[in-house]
Amino acid sequence: MAGTDRSRLEAASDTFAxxxxxxxxxxxxxxxxxxxxxxxxxLSDMRLVAPRDGWPNPNAIAMASGALEVLDxxxxxxxxxxxxxxxxxxxxxxxxxRDMVKSVLTPREAAVRLRAHKGHxxxxxxxxxRAGLTNDEASLADAIIEVPLNPMFSSLNLAQAVLLxxxxxxxxxxDAPAESMAGQEPPVTVEDREFFYGRLERELEAxxxxxxxxxxxxIKRNLRNMFNRAQVNDQDIRTMxxxxxxxxxxxxxxxx
Amino acid sequence: MAGTDRSRLEAASDTFAxxxxxxxxxxxxxxxxxxxxxxxxxLSDMRLVAPRDGWPNPNAIAMASGALEVLDxxxxxxxxxxxxxxxxxxxxxxxxxRDMVKSVLTPREAAVRLRAHKGHxxxxxxxxxRAGLTNDEASLADAIIEVPLNPMFSSLNLAQAVLLxxxxxxxxxxDAPAESMAGQEPPVTVEDREFFYGRLERELEAxxxxxxxxxxxxIKRNLRNMFNRAQVNDQDIRTMxxxxxxxxxxxxxxxx
Numbered sequence: 014m015a016g017t018d019r020s021r022l023e024a025a026s027d028t029f030a031x032x033x034x035x036x037x038x039x040x041x042x043x044x045x046x047x048x049x050x051x052x053x054x055x056l057s058d059m060r061l062v063a064p065r066d067g068w069p070n071p072n073a074i075a076m077a078s079g080a081l082e083v084l085d086x087x088x089x090x091x092x093x094x095x096x097x098x099x100x101x102x103x104x105x106x107x108x109x110x111r112d113m114v115k116s117v118l119t120p121r122e123a124a125v126r127l128r129a130h131k132g133h134x135x136x137x138x139x140x141x142x143r144a145g146l147t148n149d150e151a152s153l154a155d156a157i158i159e160v161p162l163n164p165m166f167s168s169l170n171l172a173q174a175v176l177l178x179x180x181x182x183x184x185x186x187x188d189a190p191a192e193s194m195a196g197q198e199p200p201v202t203v204e205d206r207e208f209f210y211g212r213l214e215r216e217l218e219a220x221x222x223x224x225x226x227x228x229x230x231x232i233k234r235n236l237r238n239m240f241n242r243a244q245v246n247d248q249d250i251r252t253m254x255x256x257x258x259x260x261x262x263x264x265x266x267x268x269x
Numbered sequence: 270m271a272g273t274d275r276s277r278l279e280a281a282s283d284t285f286a287x288x289x290x291x292x293x294x295x296x297x298x299x300x301x302x303x304x305x306x307x308x309x310x311x312l313s314d315m316r317l318v319a320p321r322d323g324w325p326n327p328n329a330i331a332m333a334s335g336a337l338e339v340l341d342x343x344x345x346x347x348x349x350x351x352x353x354x355x356x357x358x359x360x361x362x363x364x365x366x367r368d369m370v371k372s373v374l375t376p377r378e379a380a381v382r383l384r385a386h387k388g389h390x391x392x393x394x395x396x397x398x399r400a401g402l403t404n405d406e407a408s409l410a411d412a413i414i415e416v417p418l419n420p421m422f423s424s425l426n427l428a429q430a431v432l433l434x435x436x437x438x439x440x441x442x443x444d445a446p447a448e449s450m451a452g453q454e455p456p457v458t459v460e461d462r463e464f465f466y467g468r469l470e471r472e473l474e475a476x477x478x479x480x481x482x483x484x485x486x487x488i489k490r491n492l493r494n495m496f497n498r499a500q501v502n503d504q505d506i507r508t509m510x511x512x513x514x515x516x517x518x519x520x521x522x523x524x525x
Contacts, residue, residue, distance in 0.1 A: 050429070055419040080422065121440070162439060163311040166336065173306070176429055177436060183418060184377070 031127050031182060032058035032136035033175060034096050034103075036150060039065045039142050041072030046172030047139075048073065048083035054179030059087040060096045060136075093138065093150045094207060101200035102127070102135040105154035106174050107146045115238050116156035120178045123158050124185035133200050137178055142171055149230070152237040153203060155244060198246035209250050210237050213257060287383050287438060288314035288392035289431060290352050290359075292406060295321045295398050297328025302428030303395075304329065304339035310435030315343040316352045316392070349394065349406045350463060357456035358383065358391040361410035362430050363402045371494050372412035376434045379414045380441035389456050393434055398427055405486070408493040409459060411500060454502035465506050466493050469513060 033051055038044050038061060048059060061068060068089050077084055090096035097103050104123050118126070127135050138154055140146035151157065160169065160177055169177070214223070214233055223229040243249070289307055294300050294317060304315060317324060324345050333340055346352035353359050360379050374382070383391050394410055396402035407413065416425065416433055425433070470479070470489055479485040499505075 049426075052422045053418045053425060053429075078424070078426075160436075162309045162436070166308045168334070169309060170305075170334075173309075173429065173432055176432065180416075180418070180433060 027055075029131055029134055030056050030058065032060050032097075032100065032134070033179070034060045034062065034093065034136050034138045035064070035171070036062045036093050036096075036138060036146060037065065037141040038139075038171065040171075041066055041070035042076040043142060043171040044070060044087075045073035045076030045078075045080075045084065046170075047175040048077045048080045048087075050172050050176035050179055051083050052080040053176065054183040056179050056182070057083055057086060058136075059083050061087055061089045062093050062096050063091060064089065093146075093153060094203070097136055097138065097153060098204035098207070099134060099202055100136040101133045101202045102130045103138055103154050103203060104136075104156050104158045105138040105140070105146060105151050106158045106160070106178060107138075107140045107151055114235070114242070115151070115154070116242055118156050118158050119161055120158055120181040121185075123156070123178065124181040127182055128185045130200070137175075139171060139174055148234055152234040152241070153207070155241050198248045201245060201247040201250045205247070206240065206245060206250055209253055209257075210240070212254070216257060216261060283311075285387055285390055286312050286314065288316055288353075288356065288390070289435070290316045290318065290349065290392050290394045291320070291427070292318045292349050292352075292394060292402060293321065293397040294395075294427065296427075297322055297326035298332040299398060299427040300326060300343075301329035301332030301334075301336075301340070302426075303431045304333045304336045304343075306428050306432035306435055307339050308336040309432065310439040312435050312438070313339055313342060314392075315339050317343055317345045318349050318352050319347060320345065349402075349409060350459070353392055353394065353409060354460035354463070355390060355458055356392040357389045357458050358386045359394055359410045359459060360392075360412050360414045361394040361396070361402060361407050362414045362416070362434060363394075363396050363407055370491070370498070371407070371410070372498055374412050374414050375417055376414055376437040377441070379412070379434065380437040383438055384441045386456070393431075395427060395430055404490055408490040408497070409463070411497050454504045457501060457503040457506045461503070462496065462501060462506055465509055465513075466496070468510070472513060472517060 033047065033056055035044060035047060038047075041064075044061070044064065051057065051059060064070065066072075068087070069084070073084055074081065088096075104118065104127075123137075127137075137158070138146065138150070140150070158178060160167070160174070162169070210233075213236065217223050217232075218229075223232055240253075245253075289303065289312055291300060291303060294303075297320075300317070300320065307313065307315060320326065322328075324343070325340070329340055330337065344352075360374065360383075379393075393414070394402065394406070396406070414434060416423070416430070418425070466489075469492065473479050473488075474485075479488055496509075501509075
């Protein structure tokens with residue numbers, strides 16, 4: 014139990030095991046307990062978005078029950094968008110926002126899709142302990158994971174949510190052969206699709222579509238959620254860039 | 270979240286949902302976290318065997334996140350045998366003892382069998398935080414549950430073990446129709462089968478079979494484990510009583 018032992022990870026995990034992204038975690042003990050749950054499930058890629066009490070955090074170490082290799086390898090990011098930029102399939106465990114239209118998966122369904130995404134890097138996003146993810150953060154995700162539990166008492170603590178989703182991922186590796194990605198286009202990274210959404214938004218802003226201004230955030234999220242629900246791939250995004258360029262050439266006399 | 274609300278249980282649970290038996294739990298916080306996990310999964314029948322710090326325990330309440338109806342209803346027993354006496358299917362989550370031959374199930378396999386046991390009362394036994402169950406305690410169980418996790422780092426804390434097994438039980442209710450018990454004999458309670466094992470042991474003791482004395486505990490456990498692996502039912506136990514009586518009448522000139 015003492016010290017760091019990378020071999021415990023390398024024996025159980027694989028390069029394309031999903032990253033676990035803790036967004037603005039508040040309590041160091043929860044980060045440590047999440048690290049323990051990750052190592053239980055053979056997961057090692059921990060990413061922390063703006064942890065409240067800074068990093069490293071001695072309270073995390075105290076609760077990790079020896080899963081120090083996970084904490085030692087944790088990376089810190091300022092925003093969720095940066096933390097998931099290199100991933101090409103991301104699910105968020107959160108309550109659905111009222112103005113969000115997103116696919117909702119159980120942990121078991123998500124696990125099958127994560128296994129099918131082999132050869133590409135995926136991630137699971139967890140919100141802060143109390144407030145949950147903002148709608149803007151949730152709109153980065155391909156789909157939402159909801160854990161089917163007693164509807165009268167369904168709230169899980171952070172480490173338990175990590176454990177249940179990680180457990181299902183681990184079981185899915187034992188159970189069935191993962192679906193093949195054969196015949197499908199390569200996935201698009203979050204960074205590349207966000208680059209397209211950003212370009213689209215700037216052009217829509219320029220042509221007055223994002224009006225009135227107080228509705229602009231909702232319109233932007235709805236667009237993101239629509240494309241992400243469609244599970245757009247790399248080719249789709251390149252196509253959409255072309256479509257956008259073509260439309261802009263036609264509409265403006267200056268041929269921008 | 271404040272106060273006790275039985276309706277949250279009654280809405281989600283059912284009379285034959287398995288009991289959760291915590292054996293000699295050491296840390297109040299773990300009992301509270303286990304209560305929260307139970308209510309997450311629609312489980313309400315908490316049984317405590319000789320909790321180290323007595324009962325009730327304010328540390329448990331602090332960690333229950335409002336799952337007070339589970340703690341309020343918890344019952345305390347002196348021994349594990351008393352705590353499971355009324356149950357007719359019990360699984361223990363523990364590492365297998367070296368001299369134990371018992372069936373081993375995953376939480377998912379156990380969940381299917383627990384659902385199939387409908388109409389009869391079942392239970393899940395958890396050991397103390399550090400030491401685990403004694404071999405004698407484990408021998409009370411029909412089978413052992415082992416959670417498939419990273420073999421290099423598989424230890425779960427008490428509440429997480431309760432959560433994973435409870436979660437699978439809850440999912441099994443959503444998934445598939447439970448197997449029917451039709452055509453099967455009624456199950457035997459732990460109390461009734463322990464009564465038979467106790468009688469058998471006394472008779473074996475009397476006839477010198479449990480020799481040398483230092484091997485007696487192992488022999489007793491092996492007998493229990495063999496019958497429990499066979500999933501003996503009520504009729505089986507009555508038959509075995511008859512067999513034992515018949516053999517005793519034949520062997521002793523005094524016709525006892």
